[in-house]
Amino acid sequence: MSGVPADGFTSLDVAMTPPTPLLRVTGISKHYATPVLSDIALDLHAGEVLALTGENGAGKSTLSKIICGLVQPTTGTLTLTGQPFQPASRSHAERLGVRMVMQELSLIPTLSVAENLLLDKLPHRFGMIDQRALYEQAKRQMAVIGLDDIDPGVLVGSLGIGHQQMVEIARNLVGDCKLLILDEPTAMLTDREIAHLFEQIARLKARGVGIVYISHRLDELQRIADRVAVLRDGRLVDVRPMADVTQDELVQRMVGHVVDEGAQRPRRVAGAVRLEVRGLHCGEQVQAVDLSLHAGEIMGLAGLVGAGRTELLRLIFGADRKDGGELFLDRKAQPVTIDSPMTAIRHGIGLVTEDRKAQGLLLNQSIRVNTTLANLAAVNRRGWLNYAEEHDVTRRLTDILRVKYGSVEQVVGELSGGNQQKVVFARWLHRDCNVLLLDEPTRGVDIGARADLYQELDRLAADGKAMLMVSSDLRELMTVCDRIGVMSAGRLVGVFERGEWTEQILLEACFSGYANLTPTPQSAAASL
Amino acid sequence: MQSSSQTISVTPINQHASVNRWRSALGGYIGLIATLAAMVVLFGSLSKYFLTADTFITIANDIPALAIMAVGMTYVLVIAGIDLSIGSVMALGAAITAIALQQWQWGVLAAALLGLMVGLGCGLVTGMVSVGWRLPSFIVSLGMLEIARGSAYIATDSRTQYIGSNVEWLSAPIAGGISPAFILALVIVIVAQIVLSRTVFGRYMIGIGTNEEAMRLAGVDPRPVKVVVFALLGVLASLAGLIQTSRLEAADPNMGVGMELQVIAAVVIGGTSLMGGRGSVINTFFGVLIIAVLEAGLAQVGASDPTKRIITGCVIVAAVVLDMIRERRRTRHA
Ligand SMILES: Nc1ncnc2c1ncn2[C@@H]1O[C@H](COP(=O)(O)OP(=O)(O)OP(=O)(O)O)[C@@H](O)[C@H]1O
Ligand SMILES: [Mg+2]
Numbered sequence: 001m002s003g004v005p006a007d008g009f010t011s012l013d014v015a016m017t018p019p020t021p022l023l024r025v026t027g028i029s030k031h032y033a034t035p036v037l038s039d040i041a042l043d044l045h046a047g048e049v050l051a052l053t054g055e056n057g058a059g060k061s062t063l064s065k066i067i068c069g070l071v072q073p074t075t076g077t078l079t080l081t082g083q084p085f086q087p088a089s090r091s092h093a094e095r096l097g098v099r100m101v102m103q104e105l106s107l108i109p110t111l112s113v114a115e116n117l118l119l120d121k122l123p124h125r126f127g128m129i130d131q132r133a134l135y136e137q138a139k140r141q142m143a144v145i146g147l148d149d150i151d152p153g154v155l156v157g158s159l160g161i162g163h164q165q166m167v168e169i170a171r172n173l174v175g176d177c178k179l180l181i182l183d184e185p186t187a188m189l190t191d192r193e194i195a196h197l198f199e200q201i202a203r204l205k206a207r208g209v210g211i212v213y214i215s216h217r218l219d220e221l222q223r224i225a226d227r228v229a230v231l232r233d234g235r236l237v238d239v240r241p242m243a244d245v246t247q248d249e250l251v252q253r254m255v256g257h258v259v260d261e262g263a264q265r266p267r268r269v270a271g272a273v274r275l276e277v278r279g280l281h282c283g284e285q286v287q288a289v290d291l292s293l294h295a296g297e298i299m300g301l302a303g304l305v306g307a308g309r310t311e312l313l314r315l316i317f318g319a320d321r322k323d324g325g326e327l328f329l330d331r332k333a334q335p336v337t338i339d340s341p342m343t344a345i346r347h348g349i350g351l352v353t354e355d356r357k358a359q360g361l362l363l364n365q366s367i368r369v370n371t372t373l374a375n376l377a378a379v380n381r382r383g384w385l386n387y388a389e390e391h392d393v394t395r396r397l398t399d400i401l402r403v404k405y406g407s408v409e410q411v412v413g414e415l416s417g418g419n420q421q422k423v424v425f426a427r428w429l430h431r432d433c434n435v436l437l438l439d440e441p442t443r444g445v446d447i448g449a450r451a452d453l454y455q456e457l458d459r460l461a462a463d464g465k466a467m468l469m470v471s472s473d474l475r476e477l478m479t480v481c482d483r484i485g486v487m488s489a490g491r492l493v494g495v496f497e498r499g500e501w502t503e504q505i506l507l508e509a510c511f512s513g514y515a516n517l518t519p520t521p522q523s524a525a526a527s528l
Numbered sequence: 529m530q531s532s533s534q535t536i537s538v539t540p541i542n543q544h545a546s547v548n549r550w551r552s553a554l555g556g557y558i559g560l561i562a563t564l565a566a567m568v569v570l571f572g573s574l575s576k577y578f579l580t581a582d583t584f585i586t587i588a589n590d591i592p593a594l595a596i597m598a599v600g601m602t603y604v605l606v607i608a609g610i611d612l613s614i615g616s617v618m619a620l621g622a623a624i625t626a627i628a629l630q631q632w633q634w635g636v637l638a639a640a641l642l643g644l645m646v647g648l649g650c651g652l653v654t655g656m657v658s659v660g661w662r663l664p665s666f667i668v669s670l671g672m673l674e675i676a677r678g679s680a681y682i683a684t685d686s687r688t689q690y691i692g693s694n695v696e697w698l699s700a701p702i703a704g705g706i707s708p709a710f711i712l713a714l715v716i717v718i719v720a721q722i723v724l725s726r727t728v729f730g731r732y733m734i735g736i737g738t739n740e741e742a743m744r745l746a747g748v749d750p751r752p753v754k755v756v757v758f759a760l761l762g763v764l765a766s767l768a769g770l771i772q773t774s775r776l777e778a779a780d781p782n783m784g785v786g787m788e789l790q791v792i793a794a795v796v797i798g799g800t801s802l803m804g805g806r807g808s809v810i811n812t813f814f815g816v817l818i819i820a821v822l823e824a825g826l827a828q829v830g831a832s833d834p835t836k837r838i839i840t841g842c843v844i845v846a847a848v849v850l851d852m853i854r855e856r857r858r859t860r861h862a
Contacts, residue, residue: 172567319745334660345747361746362738364805373735374746427746 017438020082022046023179028076029064030234033406036062039235040076044179046208047235049201051221051242052064053214054254055446056418057404060214061103063231064181067212068100080178085147091120103214103417105168105446109157114138115313116156118170145170146196149306156218160474161355162188162305162472173200180204184417186220187443188354190304190472191507198224215264215417216446217473218247228252237337255448268482271295273331274466275349275435277316280325285311287490289325293435293466298457299495300481301470304510308490309470310354313437316468317351318344329435345374350433352425354470355442360424363413368394368410370423375433397426401458402449417444426454436460438469440474454480476508488513558816559854560798563847566822571825578828585705587820589775591710592699593618593768595816598794599720600761602812605795606724607757608737608804609665614652614765614791615784616676621647621766623680626689626779636694643766650676651762655755665758673788680781689779698774709771716764720839721809733757737796737804793840798845799855818843 008020019288030037037059044050052060065071069079078085080096087093090100107116114134115122118141123133138152142259147166156164165188172180182201186194201211201224213225222243228245230238230253238253245253257518275293280286301309309513314320317328318338324382327334329347338344341351353359362369365509368387371394372379379390394408399420405415412423428436438457444449457467457480466497477484478501485495494509597614603610625643632777634642650672658668675831676842701857724730725837733742743750773779796814800807826836 195698317745338748341745342747342749351745353742353745358739359741362735362742362805365734365738369731369735373743376731381729383729385726385728385731429748500709 002503008189012266014515016518019045022048022081023085024079025063025067026077026079028063029074029079030066030071030396031074035234037073040231040236042229042236042239044210044212046178046210047205048227049205049211049213049225050137051213051215051225051228052231053216053218053250054229055223055404056422056444056449057416058231058254059234060231061183061416063182064100064212067093067179068098068149068181070100094120097176098181099172099175099177099179100181101169101172101183103183103187105161105164107156107164109155109170111156111165112153113142113150113156113159114152116167117141117152117169117174119406141174142167144173144196144200146193160306160310162190162193165189166193166305169197173204175454177204177209179210179212180301181214183212183214184216186215186217186472188305188440190302190510191474192304192511194220216444218250218449219475220448220468221250222247232256245471246414256448257448268296268298268461270482271464274329275316275468276328276331278326278328278335280312280313280315280322280327282315282320282323285490286315286322289487289492291485291492291495295434295464295466296461297482298461298469299399299482300477300482300484301468301487302474302477302506302510303487304514305472307487307510307513309487310489312492313439313468313470316344317349317437319351345431347431348434349437350428350431350435351437352428352439352441354443356420356424357444361412361420366409367398367403367412367415367423368408371397371408371426371430373385374427376511378430393430394426396405397429397479398423400429400452401426403453418446418449421445422449422453426457429456434465436465436467436518438467439524440471441469442471442473450476476504478506486510557811557814559850560811560818564814564818567818567821567825571821571828573696575825575828578825581705583824583828587817587824588705588708588710589699590820590823592707592713593771594787594791594794594820595713595813596716596764596768596771597761597791598798598812598816599716599809600757601795601844602798602800602807602809603720603733603757604665604722604761605792605800605802606733606737606804606807607754608740609658609754609758611651611654611665611669611672611758611761612788612794613650613672614678614761614768615697615763615787616673617647617650617762618772618784618787619767619781620650620676620680620683621780622769622770622773622779622783623683623771625770626691628685629691629694630689633695640695640770643770644763647762647764647766647769648759651759651765652755654762659751659754659756677781678784680783683724683790684779686781688781690777691773691779692777694777695713695770695774696777698771709774712771717809718814720789723842724807724809729753730755734805734807737806739805790819793844795845797851799851815847818847824834833835837848 023044025040025042028037028040028245029035040063054060062071066073069090069092085096087098094506099335117138123130123137142148142150145166147170150163156167165185169185185197205211213281225242227239228242228250229236232254267479271296276296277289277291280289289312291339303309311320317320318340327338329336336347338347345364357363368390371389379386380392391408398405398408403419405419405420412420415423425441442453445453460467483495483497484501484506486493486506488510491513493512496505530765579585601611602617621643624646625639628639628642629636654665654669654672657663658665697708699709701707724733732748732753733746736753740750769783772783794815795812796802798811800812822840826839831839
């Protein structure tokens with residue numbers, strides 16, 4: 001076996017285990033303009049959960065895509081249960097039992113949930129789709145992941161991204177799967193959905209399915225992984241049993257230094273009210289929400305997937321039409337009318353969208369174009385764009401957030417998921433808003449860069465900006481925020497000050513709006 | 529926070545990328561220039577009359593109307609729209625100008641301006657209806673195609689309106705076969721390219737064609753931009769009508785039938801994407817040249833009309849396939 005990386009702490013336990021591994025990766029390299037993966041050698045056994053970690057742009061998604069036939073390696077070979085395995089396409093890999101939940105979802109937005117779930121085997125009679133059978137099968141599949149509250153007939157494109165993520169997972173939990181790759185499946189999920197997912201992973205594992213699990217939430221890895229592999233700059237720097245490493249060691253391996261996530265968060269004194277929301281409502285999704293946001297504070301917004309958090313932000317931002325409610329800015333007596341994102345931005349409100357692919361980025365335009373998009377006023381003279389200035393601005397902001405790229409002219413779609421997310425955030429740093437609405441701003445961002453991002457948030461707060469931040473990661477909210485509002489079934493059911501909250505209290509509030517749900521033991525134990 | 533993990537040295541990658549960028553930018557032109565050169569050589573060897581001043585003048589005369597409309601169409605395709613009405617709008621603009629000159633005895637300038645206003649009106653209507661009701665511009669402009677053509681027939685009483693040599697100067701050669709119209713077309717091409725790549729408006733167009741929802745959420749209202757683009761194409765179509773009128777010394781209500789397809793072909797040969805977000809006016813101009821050379825060359829070698837159409841069809845498809853291959857190689861998306 002070739003390709004033992006030069007690093008000291010490699011412990012590749014290949015060729016020692018007598019049974020043929022489920023998957024063997026040998027000498028895999030991938031080059032685009034620059035090398036992205038170098039000489040990866042790795043084994044995965046049946047019934048094993050292998051965690052794959054590494055910084056943004058380390059090559060995790062690329063390696064996964066090679067295994068499931070979406071990307072062809074430059075060099076190297078794969079074997080599946082001892083047989084040579086050269087998937088030419090994703091459907092080829094799926095026929096051989098290799099499936100992948102993609103980081104950038106691969107659903108068809110204009111088809112229904114049911115059609116997406118059963119796309120390759122639509123039930124039919126005499127050439128016509130059998131709607132009843134379709135919905136029944138889809139319902140069964142959705143129940144597995146806890147998606148009972150969604151109608152299988154609705155179009156995928158009309159679902160929130162959290163629900164879309166669950167559909168993507170459900171789609172891949174079927175069939176006779178031998179190897180399942182999950183690329184950041186939980187980046188937008190809350191504890192309830194994660195509990196369902198982990199139940200399914202345990203079930204598949206017991207059936208002998210090999211699982212590759214990618215996540216930037218290290219506590220999850222410790223809960224489900226048997227072994228952990230660390231990628232750094234396209235090299236495999238460490239593979240070892242999960243039980244042998246602590247989280248700190250893992251971070252050290254990934255990033256190369258210790259990251260102190262929230263050790264000394266500044267104690268902030270909130271200033272005057274910047275934004276006040278009164279009686280905002282829109283259908284079932286957002287019902288009579290009152291809240292006020294102060295200068296110099298970060299307020300969190302917790303809740304389950306579908307609780308209305310994203311919808312609330314979009315209403316404040318004018319991206320959707322509200323049924324009623326008023327917004328007041330800077331303690332003025334008159335409410336402001338915000339009926340479009342254009343007016344919101346004119347009033348100094350910005351929104352970092354959760355769905356970067358559909359709503360955030362111009363995927364096939366450059367990093368430069370994407371970064372300056374919300375504030376072209378700052379880089380033009382009488383309508384003429386100043387490329388040099390754009391270039392400088394982009395360099396400065398992407399350096400602060402440590403975006404990993406070749407040049408600022410690189411197409412944003414070529415960046416890794418976490419780095420794309422940083423570009424969306426950079427755009428709003430450039431715009432310099434007084435009120436910043438953040439919807440999952442750290443989605444897919446690695447631990448080190450996350451700490452940088454928190455620092456930027458702290459800096460903005462110190463500048464007197466007001467921030468409202470949605471995150472599906474309760475721990476993150478508890479680290480970053482001064483106050484946390486909890487939404488449940490469309491209502492803001494409580495607002496907690498720092499010191500008042502515990503994870504248990506927040507979780508109970510999250511569930512309080514749903515009669516038929518209670519915090520499950522798994523979800524309560526999420527922080528174990 | 530120390531950035532010890534950032535081990536990538538930026539400079540060599542940067543150089544690499546900028547070399548690549550040059551290569552791909554030039555590559556865009558080189559492909560088209562090579563196609564053009566190959567066609568000239570081919571026709572030159574097939575017909576001894578091809579490489580003469582006469583052919584050159586024919587081509588130079590054919591180009592302005594096509595090029596001017598292709599510029600506007602490039603913009604429309606960049607914002608992920610399409611406009612099928614331009615052939616009719618061209619005829620209507622020309623017809624109104626001719627009527628104003630002949631029947632109402634207007635001055636040349638006023639009549640020409642009126643023609644342009646009619647084109648502007650048609651473009652505005654197409655743009656506002658499709659933007660206002662969120663209808664596909666394909667359908668709306670198909671409607672406008674019929675409306676404008678019918679109006680042109682009514683205005684002219686279905687008869688060709690002769691205007692004499694009133695605006696002949698526009699298409700008359702001034703030096704070496706080059707007419708003011710040709711120079712005008714060149715200027716429009718250059719200005720349009722600069723606007724597309726260098727101004728905020730151009731950036732908005734590209735952004736809207738790439739991801740309209742993302743533009744809206746970034747605070748850019750896509751609606752006025754789109755309406756302006758359609759209106760602009762309307763004006764350019766009637767300008768092309770004026771040029772055609774000056775060449776023929778008459779406004780024919782059948783002018784420009786099927787012209788929209790020729791224009792779209794030129795734009796697409798130039799590598800502008802029908803999916804929006806990608807396009808270059810300069811490349812469109814090369815596309816126009818290719819169409820014009822093909823037309824003139826096939827006429828010279830005495831190809832029959834059906835043969836001409838078959839060959840033109842093949843060239844369009846081949847050009848688009850080549851462009852696609854080049855684009856795939858450039859981005860290599862998974
Ligand atoms: N099509 C492409 N063209 C050029 N470079 C690419 C392409 N796809 C990926 N890359 C580069 O490969 C590197 C690895 O990307 P990859 O998506 O595998 O990272 P990742 O480990 O999944 O990161 P993340 O945690 O952010 O998801 C990145 O630097 C990225 O820019
Ligand atoms: Mg990834």
